[in-house]
Amino acid sequence: xxxxxxxxxxxxxxxxxxxxxxxxxxxxxxxxxxxxxxxxxxxxxxxxxxxxxxxxxxxxxxxxxxxxxxxxxxxxxxxxxxxxxxxxxxxxxxxxxxxxxxxxxxxxxxxxxxxxxxxxxxxxxxxxxxxxxxxxxxxxxxxxxxxxxxxxxxxxxxxxxxxxxxxxxxxxxxxxxxxxxxxxxxxxxxxxxxxxxxxxxxxxxxxxxxxxxxxxxxxxxxxxxxxxxxxxxxxxxxxxxxxxxxxxxxxxxxxxxxxxxxxxxxxxxxxxxxxxxxxxxxxxxxxxxxxxxxxxxxxxxxxxxxxxxxxxxxxxxxxxxxxxxxxxxxxxxxxxxxxxxxxxxxxxxxxxxxxxxxxxxxxxxxxxxxxxxxxxxxxxxxxxxxxxxxxxxxxxxxxxxxxxxxxxxxxxxxxxxxxxxxxxxxxxxxxxxxxxxxxxxxxxxxxxxxxxxxxxxxxx
Amino acid sequence: xxxxxxxxxxxxxxxxxxxxxxxxxxxxxxxxxxxxxxxxxxxxxxxxxxxxxxxxxxxxxxxxxxxxxxxxxxxxxxxxxxxxxxxxxxxxxxxxxxxxxxxxxxxxxxxxxxxxxxxxxxxxxxxxxxxxxxxxxxxxxxxxxxxxxxxxxxxxxxxxxxxxxxxxxxxxxxxxxxxxxxxxxxxxxxxxxxxxxxxxxxxxxxxxxxxxxxxxxxxxxxxxxxxxxxxxxxxxxxxxxxxxxxxxxxxxxxxxxxxxxxxxxxxxxxxxxxxxxxxxxxxx
Numbered sequence: 235x236x237x238x239x240x241x242x243x244x245x246x247x248x249x250x251x252x253x254x255x256x257x258x259x260x261x262x263x264x265x266x267x268x269x270x271x272x273x274x275x276x277x278x279x280x281x282x283x284x285x286x287x288x289x290x291x292x293x294x295x296x297x298x299x300x301x302x303x304x305x306x307x308x309x310x311x312x313x314x315x316x317x318x319x320x321x322x323x324x325x326x327x328x329x330x331x332x333x334x335x336x337x338x339x340x341x342x343x344x345x346x347x348x349x350x351x352x353x354x355x356x357x358x359x360x361x362x363x364x365x366x367x368x369x370x371x372x373x374x375x376x377x378x379x380x381x382x383x384x385x386x387x388x389x390x391x392x393x394x395x396x397x398x399x400x401x402x403x404x405x406x407x408x409x410x411x412x413x414x415x416x417x418x419x420x421x422x423x424x425x426x427x428x429x430x431x432x433x434x435x436x437x438x439x440x441x442x443x444x445x446x447x448x449x450x451x452x453x454x455x456x457x458x459x460x461x462x463x464x465x466x467x468x469x470x471x472x473x474x475x476x477x478x479x480x481x482x483x484x485x486x487x488x489x490x491x492x493x494x495x496x497x498x499x500x501x502x503x504x505x506x507x508x509x510x511x512x513x514x515x516x517x518x519x520x521x522x523x524x525x526x527x528x529x530x531x532x533x534x535x536x537x538x539x540x541x542x543x544x545x546x547x548x549x550x551x552x553x554x555x556x557x558x559x560x561x562x563x564x565x566x567x568x569x570x571x572x573x574x575x576x577x578x579x580x581x582x583x584x585x586x587x588x589x590x591x592x593x594x595x596x597x598x599x600x601x602x603x604x605x606x607x608x609x610x611x612x613x614x615x616x617x618x619x620x621x622x623x624x625x626x627x628x629x630x631x632x633x634x635x636x637x638x639x640x641x642x643x644x645x646x647x648x649x650x651x652x653x654x655x656x657x658x659x660x661x662x663x664x665x666x667x668x669x670x671x672x673x674x675x676x677x678x679x680x681x682x683x684x685x686x687x688x689x690x691x692x693x694x
Numbered sequence: 695x696x697x698x699x700x701x702x703x704x705x706x707x708x709x710x711x712x713x714x715x716x717x718x719x720x721x722x723x724x725x726x727x728x729x730x731x732x733x734x735x736x737x738x739x740x741x742x743x744x745x746x747x748x749x750x751x752x753x754x755x756x757x758x759x760x761x762x763x764x765x766x767x768x769x770x771x772x773x774x775x776x777x778x779x780x781x782x783x784x785x786x787x788x789x790x791x792x793x794x795x796x797x798x799x800x801x802x803x804x805x806x807x808x809x810x811x812x813x814x815x816x817x818x819x820x821x822x823x824x825x826x827x828x829x830x831x832x833x834x835x836x837x838x839x840x841x842x843x844x845x846x847x848x849x850x851x852x853x854x855x856x857x858x859x860x861x862x863x864x865x866x867x868x869x870x871x872x873x874x875x876x877x878x879x880x881x882x883x884x885x886x887x888x889x890x891x892x893x894x895x896x897x898x899x900x901x902x903x904x905x906x907x908x909x910x911x912x913x914x915x916x917x918x919x920x921x922x923x924x925x926x927x928x929x930x931x932x933x934x935x936x937x938x939x940x941x942x943x944x945x946x947x948x949x950x951x952x953x954x955x956x957x958x959x960x961x962x963x964x965x966x967x968x969x970x971x972x973x974x975x976x977x978x
Contacts, residue, residue: 404915406732406739406779414913443781445915449718473919475929482924482948484955491918499738499912505966508738508763509912510959583951629916631934 240342241270252565255418267352271300281334287678290314308357316390317429322351325674358428369396374691377461379446382410383673384467384664384680389438391684399438404445414498447631463687466662471629480578485585489529489623513537514619521623527558529621530567541567546574546606653683695776705833710769717752719782725810726788730914732779733767741911745806757806763963784914785937790814793878795821801884808883816843825865831856863891870899893941903941907932
């Protein structure tokens with residue numbers, strides 16, 4: 235069968251977009267969506283669906299797109315994923331659905347992510363669209379802690395199964411990492427807001443400004459607040475620092491702080507918005523994951539003259555998605571591979587330079603990647619901002635206030651493959667269980683936990 | 695939205711007191727904890743330590759000086775209007791136990807933060823000796839409230855317009871000398887130079903000191919690390935590990951420097967706010 239060439243999505247040109255916060259890929263036109271949908275082989279045993287952490291019925295929705303039935307396509311996606319416009323944009327499809335696509339064995343795989351985005355965007359432009367069927371009220375109440383992707387997926391599943399769902403969010407806006415972490419140019423906040431609005435339309439209650447662990451405890455949720463089950467999907471929530479000298483100088487940021495200022499607090503619109511984040515002249519970002527790419531590209535857009543991504547291994551080991559790396563390079567981010575920071579130095583309390591040491595690759599470590607080995611060659615890089623994007627640790631607020639919730643030695647919550655924790659009635663998933671991962675893996679964990687919670691609630 | 699139940703002005707208009715309806719916070723808050731507020735949709739998130747907590751009314755009281763855009767914005771809100779977001783209670787509560795004699799030292803608006811802590815120590819069966827100070831008499835706040843919970847209250851002003859002419863450290867030193875080894879703890883809350891000087895004095899007498907740090911914050915949940923401070927050479931987050939720390943181990947210089955990180959931007963933001971207010975006034 236002839237499958238034709240994969241439809242290329244239009245993008246904002248690199249020299250323009252590097253200085254604005256508008257979205258980079260612009261989405262498919264109606265014609266492109268149909269042409270791309272026609273490339274799908276309609277496999278009898280769709281491997282793409284098996285590779286999707288939330289089992290979106292991919293061939294089915296693509297079939298609807300091919301026939302121009304976008305409404306039906308939206309309903310098909312919604313049966314398994316309440317966040318199509320989000321996931322279509324930020325999932326690492328190349329490692330999941332598209333990585334298994336049969337068309338991809340010989341040529342380029344069907345652009346499943348782009349099509350999911352197309353369907354999600356179509357639906358989001360139509361708030362009057364009906365909603366999927368909801369089971370009759372079960373009389374059971376579930377508290378979801380954290381409104382990131384895992385919490386939202388779990389909430390969407392549980393509400394459709396007839397349970398009453400309240401999502402508690404510590405920040406002032408729902409979405410978790412989707413609003414504080416991922417930048418506007420990669421995931422417009424209006425997209426998150428409309429996927430969240432879809433959930434509230436289904437009946438999910440969202441209460442912001444509640445920090446579970448402080449404002450309420452898990453025991454109080456199960457006690458006086460009257461919930462039958464709790465899903466903890468709070469993310470990792472504690473930035474890793476490098477623990478080197480000079481890290482408290484002004485100009486040194488965790489990626490979480492840098493991105494939260496820009497994204498959640500809209501510092502890129504300062505002084506129209508009140509939270510500041512001055513542009514750096516020369517910015518060094520440490521780390522090689524998606525968060526590091528987001529930080530690099532945000533720094534450019536805020537007006538930095540030079541942005542360096544400093545990574546201690548080589549290009550091959552970069553954990554970021556290839557597309558993010560490509561976007562960053564096109565925009566002018568310079569990569570400094572095989573370099574690790576030793577200390578920061580400054581004057582009058584402000585960052586002026588970072589000393590880095592050249593590395594070489596040694597034996598593979600626990601992650602299977604070749605580990606960096608110091609060479610002793612040092613040099614100094616002038617910089618007035620440094621952003622540390624080397625991962626996160628487990629935030630202790632919930633676990634410290636829930637004594638019977640078992641944690642591992644690094645403080646992550648111990649949960650089985652269904653998200654069940656050591657505490658009856660409490661499930662957990664996403665980064666607070668696995669350590670830092672991706673949006674869709676968190677969503678997948680939310681899905682599995684929701685199934686297990688449903689089973690539990692029926693047994694009560 | 696969190697309704698402002700009352701608004702009071704102290705210290706010749708330089709200090710504002712707001713009682714805010716925040717039942718979830720009030721039900722849980724304990725002395726030493728703080729909240730993060732956002733005045734409106736475009737507002738910054740700022741931390742303020744609670745001056746009082748009333749679980750029955752479901753309210754908390756905050757007290758602040760107008761020093762920039764966000765505090766000016768909060769100060770402009772009347773009773774009946776609302777603060778957009780209030781998150782709390784945040785931080786670890788003060789470790790209040792029966793230890794004997796506790797010296798509570800407060801400077802400026804720090805006295806408001808100190809009051810519930812001092813009251814807590816008093817209720818836990820301690821003898822509370824309080825020392826409060828301000829630049830000048832009209833700026834001194836909460837004198838009577840502090841007197842009511844203290845076995846002894848000493849007052850000073852920088853300009854000598856009331857009480858002892860000098861700094862709280864003078865009085866702290868005198869008190870520690872009088873008490874000999876009788877003081878179990880000093881709690882010092884106020885501007886950084888004051889806390890640093892108090893810790894120096896209490897250190898000379900070998901008396902432990904608690905201080906409450908007002909680091910810059912964004913989320914207040916431990917997620918961003920903006921509020922990191924150096925305590926005993928280690929990075930601590932004021933929002934979750936604090937805001938109270940062993941004052942003898944805090945690197946006050948580093949804290950002071952970090953507080954100035956956004957001085958230019960803050961000045962710009964505040965001047966824009968004042969211009970806007972002027973235009974509004976002129977338009978009226």
